[in-house]
């Protein structure tokens with residue numbers, strides 16, 4: 031569904047009116063285009079001093095060929111100043127060396143001048159060490175305070191920019207390249223204010239142009255909306271895809287499967303024979319499983335029928351658990367597999383009229399957290415992606431006023447696109463993304479709900 035306000039706010043007349051009335055001024059977000067190879071199209075400023083910056087230096091020229099540092103001679107890079115430097119497309123600050131409250135001023139010293147020289151849709155990543163990994167309580171508190179900083183900067187940066195915090199564990203430095211290829215590129219267009227923990231992972235992406243080459247992927251609910259975008263994106267990245275949806279969606283499913291060189295499977299994931307039929311359809315094994323199929327049956331709890339309650343929990347929560355279990359027991363899900371569950375910010379913040387849906391989506395987050403240590407023994411990761419307001423048929427059905435509120439109540443003042451969720455899933459599906467497990471990544475434009 032098109033966002034007419036976004037188009038209006040970006041017209042000449044609209045820009046004037048929006049500015050004069052102080053209304054939200056959403057910018058057209060840059061998105062990844064097919065054929066692009068470099069993650070960053072512009073200058074990258076690298077600062078901070080904690081040991082992780084040197085890990086970034088090792089591959090930074092693969093991200094951008096325009097690298098700068100804030101200090102004279104720092105990292106042997108040219109010095110950037112707001113007066114003489116080019117507009118900055120990305121900032122990476124290594125805060126992992128900060129261990130005393132007085133050092134927190136280094137954040138201000140690095141970011142304040144840089145904020146004066148930002149290009150449109152800038153990307154910011156702060157690197158730190160997970161507080162729970164530090165013995166010194168002061169250092170742990172300082173590292174924890176980075177969350178408040180990055181989340182606030184996400185709300186201030188504007189221009190379609192975003193800000194994330196990555197806590198990098200010992201040995202996880204090798205997976206920084208994959209993470210920064212996602213977070214510094216337009217692939218993370220609608221992700222902001224997120225905090226993720228990276229841990230060591232032995233697997234590496236071999237070819238960044240096709241990071242999923244040789245992998246087999248299953249996507250449920252793949253005939254339209256977010257699921258169709260996920261299937262397209264996984265196929266773009268080299269995976270062979272099996273697209274699953276209800277029998278009523280067979281035509282759309284087969285058309286998309288044919289276009290992507292994959293297969294379609296008409297199956298209701300809640301049906302009793304679904305686990306056996308899925309195992310049979312994936313007889314050669316599967317590496318990537320994306321539980322995307324989902325439904326809403328909204329009513330306030332006072333008016334919620336048993337059928338509404340049960341159907342949402344069956345499809346959104348029980349089916350992903352039952353199918354994952356079946357794929358594991360049959361030996362279908364391979365070692366080093368990647369499982370991604372599509373949750374929702376409703377499962378984090380709760381939502382009026384969605385107690386059944388919020389139960390199911392919070393439960394899905396619980397599945398990722400509970401399965402992670404068990405599956406980790408086989409090198410399998412499992413994570414949840416929690417979309418906010420994404421422009422699909424599901425959100426087009428929301429009443430106008432609630433829909434407008436959902437669209438604007440985030441740092442980007444607009445809804446996301448199915449592609450935004452798909453890019454996050456595709457990153458989680460990569461071999462090196464075994465560095466992240468049992469976590470939730472929100473793709474919500476830093477929605478105010480549940481923030």
Ligand SMILES: NC(=O)c1ccc[n+]([C@@H]2O[C@H](COP(=O)([O-])OP(=O)(O)OC[C@H]3O[C@@H](n4cnc5c(N)ncnc54)[C@H](O)[C@@H]3O)[C@@H](O)[C@H]2O)c1
Nearest residue numbers: 251255256275276298299322323324374417419420422424
């Ligand atoms: N659109 C959003 O803003 C938004 C926000 C948060 C979370 N989500 C979640 O993202 C996922 C995709 O949402 P969407 O907006 O693309 O919805 P959609 O309604 O456009 O697509 C959902 C797909 O799942 C399929 N499906 C439903 N029940 C099924 C079943 N029993 N067996 C097999 N397939 C089934 C549908 O046929 C459909 O193709 C869902 O899990 C949804 O809860 C969406």
